[in-house]
Amino acid sequence: MKKCVILAAVLFSGILTAQETKPELETVGNKVKATYYYDNGRIQQEGFFKDGKLDGVWVSYDENGNKTVEGEYTEGLKTGKWMFFNEKNLSEVAYVNSKVSSVKNLQKNPVANRN
Numbered sequence: 001m002k003k004c005v006i007l008a009a010v011l012f013s014g015i016l017t018a019q020e021t022k023p024e025l026e027t028v029g030n031k032v033k034a035t036y037y038y039d040n041g042r043i044q045q046e047g048f049f050k051d052g053k054l055d056g057v058w059v060s061y062d063e064n065g066n067k068t069v070e071g072e073y074t075e076g077l078k079t080g081k082w083m084f085f086n087e088k089n090l091s092e093v094a095y096v097n098s099k100v101s102s103v104k105n106l107q108k109n110p111v112a113n114r115n
Contacts, residue, residue: 031056038063047073071095 021044023034031048038044042065047058053076060069071082071093078095090106 050075 021036023036026033026035028048031050033046033048035046036044040063042063043061044063045058045060047054048056050056054073055075057070057072059067062068067085069082069084071078072080077098079097080095082093082095084091084093092104092106093100094102
């Protein structure tokens with residue numbers, strides 16, 4: 001329960017921060033691409049709106065430019081598989097109509113990160 005509360009607080013604070021900054025908007029076909037930035041100039045999150053609703057792929061990044069979340073909206077609802085990234089873990093959360101239908105904790109492959 002404590003983890004759920006912490007996660008909700010983190011997600012909620014990210015939404016508030018994004019709403020405080022004005023996004024860069026660009027028309028792409030029948031959608032509007034919105035890009036929000038941190039004060040340091042890096043992208044905070046980017047994704048699409050269609051008819052005023054979140055629609056399509058949205059990606060969030062931390063202040064260092066590392067991807068933290070990637071998921072998809074359909075007509076304002078979370079749908080499909082969302083990926084949550086951090087330094088040690090990768091989690092896959094499946095959504096149906098913005099409701100969690102399954103959660104998988106995946107282990108990052110340390111060999112794939114070596115260069």
